[in-house]
Amino acid sequence: MLFVFDLDGVIYRGNQPAPCAAQTVAEIRKSGHLVFFLTNNSAKTRIQYAQKLAEMQIKASPEEIMTSAYATALYLKENGFDGATAFVIGEEGLFAELSPIGVAFAEPSEDCRADVVVVGIDRSINYLKLKSAQQAILHGARFIATNRDATYPLENGRVEPGAGSIVAAVEVASGVSPIVIGKPETYSLEKILGLTGSKPEETVVVGDRIDTDVAMGKTAGVKTVLTLTGVTSREDILELPPHLMPNLVLENLCHLIQALC
Amino acid sequence: MLFVFDLDGVIYRGNQPAPCAAQTVAEIRKSGHLVFFLTNNSAKTRIQYAQKLAEMQIKASPEEIMTSAYATALYLKENGFDGATAFVIGEEGLFAELSPIGVAFAEPSEDCRADVVVVGIDRSINYLKLKSAQQAILHGARFIATNRDATYPLENGRVEPGAGSIVAAVEVASGVSPIVIGKPETYSLEKILGLTGSKPEETVVVGDRIDTDVAMGKTAGVKTVLTLTGVTSREDILELPPHLMPNLVLENLCHLIQALC
Numbered sequence: 208m209l210f211v212f213d214l215d216g217v218i219y220r221g222n223q224p225a226p227c228a229a230q231t232v233a234e235i236r237k238s239g240h241l242v243f244f245l246t247n248n249s250a251k252t253r254i255q256y257a258q259k260l261a262e263m264q265i266k267a268s269p270e271e272i273m274t275s276a277y278a279t280a281l282y283l284k285e286n287g288f289d290g291a292t293a294f295v296i297g298e299e300g301l302f303a304e305l306s307p308i309g310v311a312f313a314e315p316s317e318d319c320r321a322d323v324v325v326v327g328i329d330r331s332i333n334y335l336k337l338k339s340a341q342q343a344i345l346h347g348a349r350f351i352a353t354n355r356d357a358t359y360p361l362e363n364g365r366v367e368p369g370a371g372s373i374v375a376a377v378e379v380a381s382g383v384s385p386i387v388i389g390k391p392e393t394y395s396l397e398k399i400l401g402l403t404g405s406k407p408e409e410t411v412v413v414g415d416r417i418d419t420d421v422a423m424g425k426t427a428g429v430k431t432v433l434t435l436t437g438v439t440s441r442e443d444i445l446e447l448p449p450h451l452m453p454n455l456v457l458e459n460l461c462h463l464i465q466a467l468c
Numbered sequence: 469m470l471f472v473f474d475l476d477g478v479i480y481r482g483n484q485p486a487p488c489a490a491q492t493v494a495e496i497r498k499s500g501h502l503v504f505f506l507t508n509n510s511a512k513t514r515i516q517y518a519q520k521l522a523e524m525q526i527k528a529s530p531e532e533i534m535t536s537a538y539a540t541a542l543y544l545k546e547n548g549f550d551g552a553t554a555f556v557i558g559e560e561g562l563f564a565e566l567s568p569i570g571v572a573f574a575e576p577s578e579d580c581r582a583d584v585v586v587v588g589i590d591r592s593i594n595y596l597k598l599k600s601a602q603q604a605i606l607h608g609a610r611f612i613a614t615n616r617d618a619t620y621p622l623e624n625g626r627v628e629p630g631a632g633s634i635v636a637a638v639e640v641a642s643g644v645s646p647i648v649i650g651k652p653e654t655y656s657l658e659k660i661l662g663l664t665g666s667k668p669e670e671t672v673v674v675g676d677r678i679d680t681d682v683a684m685g686k687t688a689g690v691k692t693v694l695t696l697t698g699v700t701s702r703e704d705i706l707e708l709p710p711h712l713m714p715n716l717v718l719e720n721l722c723h724l725i726q727a728l729c
Contacts, residue, residue, distance in 0.1 A: 332598070334591040337629045341619075345627075357640045358602075366606075368598045368641035375636040379618045380629035 208467075209405040210235050211396065211429075214246040214256065216415035216437020217460070219263060221362030225436045227461035229264040234464055242271060243399050245412075247354035247389040247419060249276035249327035249370065251300040273399050275353035275370075275389030276304040279325060281398055282351070282388050284308045291322035294343045296336050296373060301327045301353065315339040320346055326377050326385065327353035328370040337376055344381040354389030356419060360437050390414075391422035396429070411467065413460070415439055421453050430454050432463065469728075470666040471496050472657065472690075475507040475517065477676035477698020478721070480524060482623030486697045488722035490525040495725055503532060504660050506673075508615035508650040508680060510537035510588035510631065512561040534660050536614035536631075536650030537565040540586060542659055543612070543649050545569045552583035555604045557597050557634060562588045562614065576600040581607055587638050587646065588614035589631040598637055605642040615650030617680060621698050651675075652683035657690070672728065674721075676700055682714050691715045693724065 212218055218228045235242055244256065244267055251259070253269040260267045276297070283289065283305070294313040295301055302312065305325065313321045319339035326340060344350050356369035378384055388394055400410065411430040414420020415437025424431035433439060433453040444456060455466055473479055479489045497503055505517065505528055512520070514530040521528045537558070544550065544566070555574040556562055563573065566586065574582045580600035587601060605611050617630035639645055649655055661671065672691040675681020676698025685692035694700060694714040705717060716727055 330595040332593070332595050334593050334629065337593070337633060341629055341633075342626075357643060365603075368595065368602055368637070372598060372602075372637045372641040375640040376629070376633045379636040380633040382618060 209241040209410045211243045211245050211412045213414040216360045220360050223362045224263040226459040231460040244272045247275045249301045249353040250298040252303040276301040278395035279388045280304045293323045294321040295325045296329045297327040319343045321348045323349045325351045340377045341380040350385040352385035352387045390419035393427045470502040470671045472504045472673045474675040477621045481621050484623045485524040487720040492721040505533045508536045510562045510614040511559040513564040537562040539656035540649045541565045554584045555582040556586045557590045558588040580604045582609045584610045586612045601638045602641040611646040613646035613648045651680035654688045
């Protein structure tokens with residue numbers, strides 16, 4: 208089996224590990240199953256996520272982590288944008304993953320031009336960046352969004368604006384809808400299946416969001432587990448249409464192995 | 469007759485007056501008709517708009533100008549928010565129009581609380597402001613948007629992101645849709661009809677946008693004139709559904725009087 212874990216809201220909230228996260232991942236590995244981590248958050252590099260997991264006593268190599276930033280780099284390379292000019296609204300993780308494929312980064316400017324505009328979470332967002340993205344797209348740049356998460360969960364049960372909030376601003380200003388790379392699109396999961404040599408029927412996605420994790424899993428035909436440690440509550444599940452109902456709903460990761468294996 | 473002129477794209481683009489703007493307004497006044505100016509742009513105060521018009525040799529008192537910012541102040545007062553706490557994403561015009569109704573302005577903060585969140589164009593937008601609006605709305609603040617214009621026209625035929633771009637970011641982050649005050653809603657036009665004692669059948673709206681100026685005019689049952697000096701092109705008109713077709717389409721304001729009077 209391949210276990211694909213979402214990070215924010217499943218493995219941790221902010222810097223607070225979710226109950227049983229470390230021991231569950233360790234036991235899954237010990238039983239001979241494969242583990243991968245898949246996050247829509249493009250703020251950090253895969254190396255930084257591996258370090259964050261290590262600080263929580265969770266063993267993970269950067270090669271076992273897929274971020275929407277890395278998936279975006281893979282997509283750009285596959286579509287001939289290696290070596291292109293990119294205007295990027297994003298943080299360190301996005302720039303760091305796009306650099307190795309040889310893109311040149313356009314600076315924000317009133318008259319910004321680029322082959323591609325990439326938008327992810329950027330907590331230094333400002334009007335000039337919005338306008339630069341708008342101008343480049345109106346002049347023909349392809350518009351790529353790392354993901355559309357409306358919010359990200361924080362330690363204290365609160366949320367903050369997600370990449371989807373910034374993507375919406377660029378979408379309205381440009382009148383163009385983006386190509387979305389992250390969940391609920393299946394692109395990043397397909398990459399994981401390719402890298403691990405796994406089939407959908409031997410794969411389970413563990414997430415905290417219906418609209419990203421579960422929706423992606425359903426489209427890809429893999430098993431889906433929802434944990435209630437993130438943005439979805441038990442009441443939310445009562446209103447779900449059947450095609451979005453996860454195979455399993457768990458309070459947290461503590462009983463994942465007993466429930467599945 | 470009452471002539472209600474949009475500003476950006478009709479009377480001027482940026483600081484460049486549209487052809488015949490000053491002489492047309494003067495001739496309409498000379499013929500004994502009423503003139504009002506109605507803009508969705510909340511960046512400036514009514515006094516500043518009157519000054520800008522004066523610089524273009526267009527006579528207008530602040531009392532003949534309706535902005536989405538002033539309309540928002542009227543709406544808040546009518547709905548019992550005078551004296552309330554407001555978190556405002558906006559520029560000078562919005563703050564200046566809201567001050568006289570006695571609202572207290574909440575500062576941006578990680579834990580922002582307010583009775584109402586008001587969002588207009590803000591070229592100093594940043595992540596903390598987005599997050600403050602999100603937190604206040606999630607904690608029960610009423611969400612008001614001055615307008616949803618996706619873009620604003622500039623001198624050189626280009627555009628920049630409009631209030632609608634920022635409103636969309638707050639809407640996605642909070643999951644709540646705003647009450648919209650400006651065009652295409654009819655609230656601001658109704659206030660103008662009230663202030664001038666005019667009836668819809670003796671009123672004409674002159675605008676450059678189908679989705680705001682014309683749509684509002686159609687809903688309110690007034691005559692609509694579209695000028696091609698702003699964001700709408702002649703090709704755009706070919707694709708219009710009948711219920712959004714303006715009564716008259718003019719290249720610019722130069723032949724407005726001959727066409728209407």
